[in-house]
Amino acid sequence: MAGGTEAFPDLGKHCQFSGCHQLDFLPFNCEACHKVFCLEHKSCKSHECPKPEHNSRKVIICEICSTSIEITGKEDQEKMILEKHEKSGVCDPRKKKKPTCPVRRCKETLTFSNRTVCRACGLEVCLKHRFPADHACKQGSSSAPAAAREGWNDKFLPAFNLRNGKDCGKSRGSSSSTTPSLKAY
Template sequence: MAGGGTEAFPDLGKHCQYSACHQLDFLPFKCHDCLKVFCLEHKSCKSHECPKPEHNSRKVIICEICSTSIEVTGKEDQEKMILEKHDKSGDCDPRKKKKPTCPVRRCRETLTFSNRTVCKTCRLEVCLKHRFPAYHACKQASSPAPAAARGGWNEKFLAAFSLRNGKDCGKTGRPSSPTTPSLKAY
């Protein structure tokens, strides 16, 4: 059988045309560039060392001057040409590069949409490393307040829990009767 498949279905599937693989794949992929058939592992142009570059490949490059992201499709040598064109276009402004950083002393973390948070107490925007009030010298957190004044449900629960002495744990309020069988775990 040259094409692949089984005895019952000889036309089912194809062998991977990657030189080191030749695996029989019942759901083969055809490369849009070199028109060869490949298995799941070798379907991308990089994995089967396609002689033709992917015409639909997309890549994003970042301008070093203004930190603008530019989408590039095609060959790698086009990247330099596109960056030069962007630089000469007038859209490239070095003032755009300055991004907000964490205001905590000695922290140089750039604040992006995924690593920033706002403190609920002092409303300061900080990085995730300094999100807790003790880590960014929170203005309102530095003044000690009693637990009851803060009114947090955690403190109220812990206070109520500490009042219980453990003797009434597990009781339902019903008196136990001698006719009720008790179960003991051994």
């Protein structure tokens, strides 16, 4: 089909997608099938290109070392490329990425300056999720924080028992010989 208008016959081209044939003054050429398409049908997926793998790119992540590997071409090559990567000597499990916040949809990397441990459940989270309500806290599920609470109780309860009720709830008129009494006017 010829493009353009009566005044400018060489200006623009018609979309070659069946059923569209829209006149486009800035047409797109598909690098895979070498046809001309409008803005709406420029992607291989939208015009059902017979050769979509021609220049498609995809990135896969190695599960061992968290390295990203770019793949061009067919999807059945993924396994072969991952095996080749593992055997190359570049794949090192020690290069694994730093831990991230375990809260759902949070991708914050946990570093020494932005991590905290919940006192109730022992979960290590980022600072944004430090409050129990922000990370769906399961209180008392970890043994380490419970031990910390027991340590606190081990110090508090004996000290409380040593008081034997002294100075607790007694009348204000009586004062001990060691502490002076203060009166408010």
